[in-house]
Every structure is written in C-alpha cells, then in structure tokens.
Amino acid sequence: MTWGTIATWRMAHDGVLKAAEMLKNKETAGDAVESLINVIEEYPYYKSVGYGGLPNEEGIVEMDAAFMDGDTLAQGAVGGIHNVLHAVSVARKLSNEHYNSFRVGEGATKYATINGFKMQNMLTDRAKKRWQKKLLELKDESVTPYDGHDTIGAITLSEAGSMAAATSTSGLFMKKAGRVGDSPLSGSGFYVDSEIGGAAATGLGEDIMKGCISYEIVRRMGEGETPQEACDHAVYPFVKKLKKRYGKAGEFSLVAMDKDGDWGVATNVEFTFSVATSTEDPQILIAHPSANGTTMIEPITQEWLDAYEKRIKAPIE
C-alpha cells in the first residue's frame, strides 16, 4: 500500500527520514507527522523552529504550532506558547479536545505545564547572540527586523490511508510579543482531509492568511486537480492578486500531498523541501517559480547542502 510524507525546507529532511521509517512500519499518520516535527524542534541549529528558534523583540522564543487529523478533521493549535520543547505535541494533544482546542499565550503555556509537557528555556546562546546583534543593527533604521520566518509544515499519509498535517515555528524573528502567524491557523498554515489530501505553508503568515491557501489547495485537489496543479493554481494567481490589491506580496511556499501519495509544491522564492513515499526514496529537492504560473523542481546539489551546513553553524559575530 501507498504511504508518503512531504515537508517544508531542507531542515525537514531528518524528520522526513524518521517519518518514512515509521510509515513503512505501518505506524499512524499522526504519530509520523508529530515525530517528523519533533526532530526539527529539538535540533538547535535551525533558527526558526523549536529549540534554537529566534526570539521576539523582547528576547522571548514564542512558538506557534498546529496538528490536524485528516480522518476526523480534528485540530489542535497553540499560538505564542513559550518554554515548551515540543509545541507540536501540545497542539496534537489539544486536538483531542472538542472545546478549547486552540490556546494562545499564557493559557497555552499553562495547558502544556499542567499536561506534563517538557518545559525548557528555548533560547540558545546562538539565538541570544543573534537577537543582541539585531538589536544593535536596528539602531540603523534601514535594517528590516523581519528576515526569518521558516515554518516546518508537514503532511503524512499512512499505509492505512489516514492523513495528518502539522506545523511548528518560532515565527518572525524580532516579532512583536504575541504576534501569531499562519502556522496555527486552519486553512492558512495547514489543512488535511484523508479523503482528498493535505497542504501546509511556510512564509510570511500575514500574507498567507489573506488567501487561506492551504484550504484552497486541498479544495482544488478535491475537485480532481493533481497536487502540483492545485499548488500552482492556488499560489501564483494569489501572488498576483495580492500584488495588485495589497500592493505587495511576502514570500511564501506551499507543499501538498494527496491521498495517493502524489505531491506538489509552489513558491515565489527559492524553496527547499523533503519528500519520501513508498515509491520514491527520501530526497531533498529545490523549487523555484517558473514561467506561466508553474514551478521548477530540481534535485538539490551537494554544493548547496555543504554551503547550507556551513551557514547554519557559522559563528555569530
């Protein structure tokens, strides 16, 4: 039987390897997507998710996360949670609640504490240095504070035909306290329906939520479009519309997988992602927007991967 998983950014790859193993072993879509994201949340060198994530302007690492069960449409989400190692696991537990399944700020942190989740200071030395450096740079007003916003967004399909979606992010670097992006927002940051497929987003949440793009991709797959067609048709016309109506469009990238394990992506920037299915070995790919509202997808080069590895571990000066 078919299984599969796709997730945003190169950083997702170790998580995709883990989720692929689990799905191959007939574990559930929910367990696989949570484990996929937990791997990224724990890794200190990714500066936009979990431990090592960059803080808000006050120096606090505030995280957004969500989980959706494609069988039942149950959702759980947290916004602006802090001091919690696995925000996505808190979101998943919340998805079992019919009421109060989306919790923010202190209320979210309280829920995590009461329910026994691992609490830890999420601000690494590296992240603190970056924050302090940015505070100095911001004295020069030409510097924009918001240059990092890479969410991990992932979809899984189990052998049993169940699907799940999840997201996790520390949000915009130097964001204002309590800023929430698209990641915990149904239809914007994520959406999944096991009878159709799922989609998840990364990028400037404020613009992604103007178009409910994850919902729109799943809806289009439900009308018979392939995941790639659905991504292309949902993303590129919306980028145009946003430029025309709002005057500008932030960066964003979407991944999608359908119930057969077929997948697609669309992006208005250079975008890496990781994918594995029962018929495709786990791989990192790189996508760019192409002509006529389509997406160009290529294998990642070793050169790119080496430069990335060097970049994320470079000393903070």
Next chain:
Amino acid sequence: MTWGTIATWRMAHDGVLKAAEMLKNKETAGDAVESLINVIEEYPYYKSVGYGGLPNEEGIVEMDAAFMDGDTLAQGAVGGIHNVLHAVSVARKLSNEHYNSFRVGEGATKYATINGFKMQNMLTDRAKKRWQKKLLELKDESVTPYDGHDTIGAITLSEAGSMAAATSTSGLFMKKAGRVGDSPLSGSGFYVDSEIGGAAATGLGEDIMKGCISYEIVRRMGEGETPQEACDHAVYPFVKKLKKRYGKAGEFSLVAMDKDGDWGVATNVEFTFSVATSTEDPQILIAHPSANGTTMIEPITQEWLDAYEKRIKAPIE
C-alpha cells in the same frame, strides 16, 4: 448606488441601524463595520461581546476580534485580549500593519495600551454573578460549562463599492485561559473581497475552523452562486460531513452579502440576524435550517423580541 450591511444575531440591530445611516451618508465600509460593532461592544446586556461579555473560567473577560478590508485584503486580529473596550478597533488598527497584524494575549493588550485604546474592566456585576453562579453549578458534573458563544460578525458594502468584514466576541463562557475561537481567524470567522462579497460566522469556533466556512462562502459567490446558495452549499454539507467524520457538529450560523448588496444566511440552529440595504429597511429576521439543505427565513415577531428583552435583563439569581 447600492449599499448594505448584514450582521449576526438580534443584538446586532442597533449597530446595523447606525451602520446603515453611515453607509447612506457615503461613509466608508470600514468605518461603518467598526461603528456597527462598537455599538454592541459598549452595550452591557449582551453577554457574549465586549463590555458585559462573560468571562473565562478564571473570571477574566478575554476577547477575540478581527477586521478585514475587502479592497486590499488587509487583515488585523486579536485573540485573548483583555481590559480593552473596543477589541474590533484594535483589530482594525492592526490591519494597517504588514507585519505583526495578528496579536494575542498580553502582546495584544500591550499593543492596545501603547496605541491609546480605551482600557476598562470588562467584567460587569451581572457577568461576575453569572460566572460565580456557574462555578457553583459546575460542582454538579452534568452541567456543561460552554453554553454561550454568540459572536457579532458583520459585513458592510459602501456606495463606493468597497466592502469590509469584522467580528468581536468574548468567546465561550467558562473557556480555558487563552482559548481562541474562529472569530479572529481568516476564512473561518470572516472573509471579504470587495470584488465578490463577504461572509462572517458565529457559533462553536472549534468546529467552524474545521471547515474554513467563511472563505468557502465567498469563494462560491465568486463562482456565481447567490449569497443564499453559497451559504446553503457551504454550511449544510459541512454539517453533515462533520457529523460523519468527527461524530458531532457544534452550533453555527453564517451571514453573507455580495458586492451587489444581495445577502444570505445559513444555520443549524434558531438564528436571528439584522440586515439593511439601500432597497430594504433595517430589519431583524429569524432563520432556521429547512428541508433539503435550505434555510427558512422569517420576520421576527414582537413576541420574540419582547421575550428576548426580558431575558437579557432578567435578574441573575
């Protein structure tokens, strides 16, 4: 030229009267929708919006609100904000920000304070009494804590052809701290596009967000459905789907208006609303789900209104 406004619940009516006057006088859709909601936020006898709204389980009135400009698709939202009289006005101001336009918890309250919004204790004596009474009742475990969740959701269309949408609510009575519903969530609680129309929701946010129903209604209007068709087609099949997949469906009701001032509603409960357009005098109507996925809409009776007035002002014993 055409103008119009529609809003959820009988409580919206005084706001609709005010918005209708403004729209008749060629004021903007944004100003009209904000004023409409401000009227409700100030009125102490409505127990689910603004001043007089019922508190969370800790006794704190935490509010959710949103504003969307249908011309630019700009959005602003707050979740779990407290001590602020006009949550929707804070949301509207946030819609001017490209970054950090959705703020929650303490961060949202900070933003309101710094930007000079009127702060006040939102817990009225009546609301405090209801909360204390409910705390006693909850010692009997058969009582469900969550029996009130009436959001004000409104759409406006100006003579100039601009549209706006906004929501405001104190959310579920006895909710957990930091619980956020659909009201501040794009596509779930609200959505508007001046070239198509707008929609807004009230009901159990946790279930509304499982379907992105406001977005779906606007999308259907964009494909040529009338507002009533779009509401019927988006709401009733989704109620069925939710019962099948999730095992149950909370109460929810949607209102919609298109760019020509035509309107529609759909609901799975008894649902009152208020509407006014350049060709229809302001009126309160009552809707019920009807056969074959349609909606029955009737004028409200004086008897209903009298009973309502008595109910909302009855002594709390």
